[in-house]
Amino acid sequence: MEATSRQCLALWFPYFACERVRMAAGLTILAPPDPLALVSRTGNALRLSAVDAFAVKAGLETGMTLADARARCPTLVTKPADPVLDARELDRLVRAMVRFTPMVAADPPDGIVLDVTGCTHLFGGEGELARQAMALAGHTARYAAGPNATAARALARHGGGNGARNGDVQALPVSALELPEDALAALRRAGLQRIGDLSRRPMQTLAARFGEEMVTRLRQILGEAASPIAPRRISAPIRLETRFPEPLIRTDDALDAVEDLLEQAARDMEARQLGGRRFAVTLCRSDNARRRLVVDTGRPERDPAIVLRLLHERIDTLSDPLDPGFGFDSIELAVSRTEPLAARQMALEGSREEASDDLSALIDRLSVRLGPNRVLRLTSCDRHLPEVAQRLLPAREAKAADWPVEEVLLPRPALLLDPPQPVDVIAGVPDGPPQRFRWKGKLHEVRLAEGPERIGAEWWRKRTGHLVEGKQPTRDYYRIEDAQGRRYWLFRHGLFEETPNPKWYLHGLFP
Structure with a gap:
C-alpha cells in the first residue's frame, strides 16, 4: 500500500509511570490524594522523572529538583522511578491491544502505536476503537490518528489529543519534530513556530540549514513519507492434533499417540528455544465425550518422557478411571504455558549438568499425586521484618534460588x-x-x-x-x-x- 492509504492510531499516556505506581498500591487514579512524583538521580541531584495529574496542577513538572518540588508542594509524595517495571507494564498493554489489530508496537516510554488499516469498521469506527482501547488500558490517555505512526504520534502528544487527525498537523508546534533543543531554538529564532510554517519552505533549504533528519520527520508528519512500525510478533500457539481412522480402544495405545504428539511439540519448542510449563491433553471419544488431562511442571520442560510420566501419575490419581468407551477417535495436545529454555551443555561423561533435575522431577511427581497446594516451599519476600521475610508457596511455583544474594553479617535463629x-x-x-x-x-x-x-x-x-x-x-x-x-x-x-x-x-x- 502507499503511505497515504494507511491509518495509524497513537495512544499516549501522559501520567503512565505514576499511575502504574498508584495501581500497584491499590489506589484509584480518580481519587484526590496528595500529588505523586517519581524520583531518579541525575548527576548529584535528585530530580522528578515523572509526575501525575495532581502534581501538574500543583505546578510541578519533570526535570525539577526534588528540593524545589518539595518547596513548592510540601504534601508531595515521592517514589523511586523504576524503568524496568514501566517497560513491563507497557509490554502488557501492547499484548492486550492485539485484540484490535495484529500491528501493534510500543512507543516507549509511555505510548503505543496501532496500525488500524482495515480494522476500524469491526469496532464501530475509529473513535469507538480508540475509546475501547483506552478503557482497556485503564490509564489516562490521549489519542490521535494519522497516515503513519510519526504523524499520529505527533498529533497525540503535541496536538491536544483525543480526536486530532492528519488535517491538524499544520497547527502543530515545531516541538513535534522532537529535535534537540538547540535546533528548536534556531527554528523559533527564524520565526518558524508551526509545522505549517516549515511546510511552505523549500525542503532543500531546510535540509541544508537543519539537517536531513529534520526534513524526514517533517515529511512523515505531513504524510508525505512512510513511517513503518515494528509490531510485536505473537508466536503461534503450540497445539497439535491427531485423528485415527479407527477408534483406539486401549488406553496404552492412546498414550503412545500422546507420546508422538509430545515429540512433535518438543521439536517445535526446541526450534523456538522454549520449554513447556503446562501440558493439556484432550482425549475425544467416538461418542463425543471428552477427557482432559492437565499436568504442570516446576521448570520448563520439553522432554516427552518426563511429561508422559507425569500424565501416568495424573491418570493414577483420577477418581473416575479413564474409560475409552467405544474408543478414542482423536487426541489433542496443547502447551498452554511456555517459558524460554535454551540448550544446556552436557557433562563430559554424558550426565546432566544440573543436580537439581532430580529434585524438580520429584516435586512435579508429588504435586501431581498429592495436589499442588500440598507440596510447599519457602520463598523469600522483599520485606525486612523477620516474620514476613518469607512465605510458603506451591513448590512448582516457588524458585529454589530466589533468596536475595547478599552478605548476612548478623545471624538469624532457625x-x-x-x-x-x-x-x-x-x-x-x-x-x-x-x-x-x-x-x-x-x-x-x-x-x-x-x-x-x-x-x-x-x-x-x-x-x-x-x-x-x-x-x-x-x-x-x-x-x-x-x-x-x-x-x-x-x-x-x-x-x-x-x-x-x-x-x-x-x-x-x-x-
Missing part, C-alpha cells in the same frame, strides 16, 4: 515464634541489653549479649487515603545467651523517644 512472646526484662541502662529476663515464669540470667540490631518499621505499608502514612515503633534485636548456654533472640519494641515504656518480646531460639 526457629521463629509466631507471634513473638512477651517477656519481662531488666536492663542496666534504658537503651542497653537485658541483664535478666523472665519467660513463661522462669527467670534467665544473661551471660552474653550482642546487639542491638535495629530494624525500622514498614511505615509505608500503613495506608489510609494516601500512598504512605503512619509510623510504628522501631525494633532493637539482641542475641542473648543465658547461664545454661541457651541462646535467644529478643527485641525491644520501640525506642524511648518513641514510647515511654517499650515492651520486650522473645522472637526466636537459636539451636
Whole structure:
C-alpha cells in the first residue's frame, strides 16, 4: 500500500509511570490524594522523572529538583522511578491491544502505536476503537490518528489529543519534530513556530540549514513519507492434533499417540528455544465425550518422557478411571504455558549438568499425586521484618534460588515464634541489653549479649487515603545467651523517644 492509504492510531499516556505506581498500591487514579512524583538521580541531584495529574496542577513538572518540588508542594509524595517495571507494564498493554489489530508496537516510554488499516469498521469506527482501547488500558490517555505512526504520534502528544487527525498537523508546534533543543531554538529564532510554517519552505533549504533528519520527520508528519512500525510478533500457539481412522480402544495405545504428539511439540519448542510449563491433553471419544488431562511442571520442560510420566501419575490419581468407551477417535495436545529454555551443555561423561533435575522431577511427581497446594516451599519476600521475610508457596511455583544474594553479617535463629512472646526484662541502662529476663515464669540470667540490631518499621505499608502514612515503633534485636548456654533472640519494641515504656518480646531460639 502507499503511505497515504494507511491509518495509524497513537495512544499516549501522559501520567503512565505514576499511575502504574498508584495501581500497584491499590489506589484509584480518580481519587484526590496528595500529588505523586517519581524520583531518579541525575548527576548529584535528585530530580522528578515523572509526575501525575495532581502534581501538574500543583505546578510541578519533570526535570525539577526534588528540593524545589518539595518547596513548592510540601504534601508531595515521592517514589523511586523504576524503568524496568514501566517497560513491563507497557509490554502488557501492547499484548492486550492485539485484540484490535495484529500491528501493534510500543512507543516507549509511555505510548503505543496501532496500525488500524482495515480494522476500524469491526469496532464501530475509529473513535469507538480508540475509546475501547483506552478503557482497556485503564490509564489516562490521549489519542490521535494519522497516515503513519510519526504523524499520529505527533498529533497525540503535541496536538491536544483525543480526536486530532492528519488535517491538524499544520497547527502543530515545531516541538513535534522532537529535535534537540538547540535546533528548536534556531527554528523559533527564524520565526518558524508551526509545522505549517516549515511546510511552505523549500525542503532543500531546510535540509541544508537543519539537517536531513529534520526534513524526514517533517515529511512523515505531513504524510508525505512512510513511517513503518515494528509490531510485536505473537508466536503461534503450540497445539497439535491427531485423528485415527479407527477408534483406539486401549488406553496404552492412546498414550503412545500422546507420546508422538509430545515429540512433535518438543521439536517445535526446541526450534523456538522454549520449554513447556503446562501440558493439556484432550482425549475425544467416538461418542463425543471428552477427557482432559492437565499436568504442570516446576521448570520448563520439553522432554516427552518426563511429561508422559507425569500424565501416568495424573491418570493414577483420577477418581473416575479413564474409560475409552467405544474408543478414542482423536487426541489433542496443547502447551498452554511456555517459558524460554535454551540448550544446556552436557557433562563430559554424558550426565546432566544440573543436580537439581532430580529434585524438580520429584516435586512435579508429588504435586501431581498429592495436589499442588500440598507440596510447599519457602520463598523469600522483599520485606525486612523477620516474620514476613518469607512465605510458603506451591513448590512448582516457588524458585529454589530466589533468596536475595547478599552478605548476612548478623545471624538469624532457625526457629521463629509466631507471634513473638512477651517477656519481662531488666536492663542496666534504658537503651542497653537485658541483664535478666523472665519467660513463661522462669527467670534467665544473661551471660552474653550482642546487639542491638535495629530494624525500622514498614511505615509505608500503613495506608489510609494516601500512598504512605503512619509510623510504628522501631525494633532493637539482641542475641542473648543465658547461664545454661541457651541462646535467644529478643527485641525491644520501640525506642524511648518513641514510647515511654517499650515492651520486650522473645522472637526466636537459636539451636
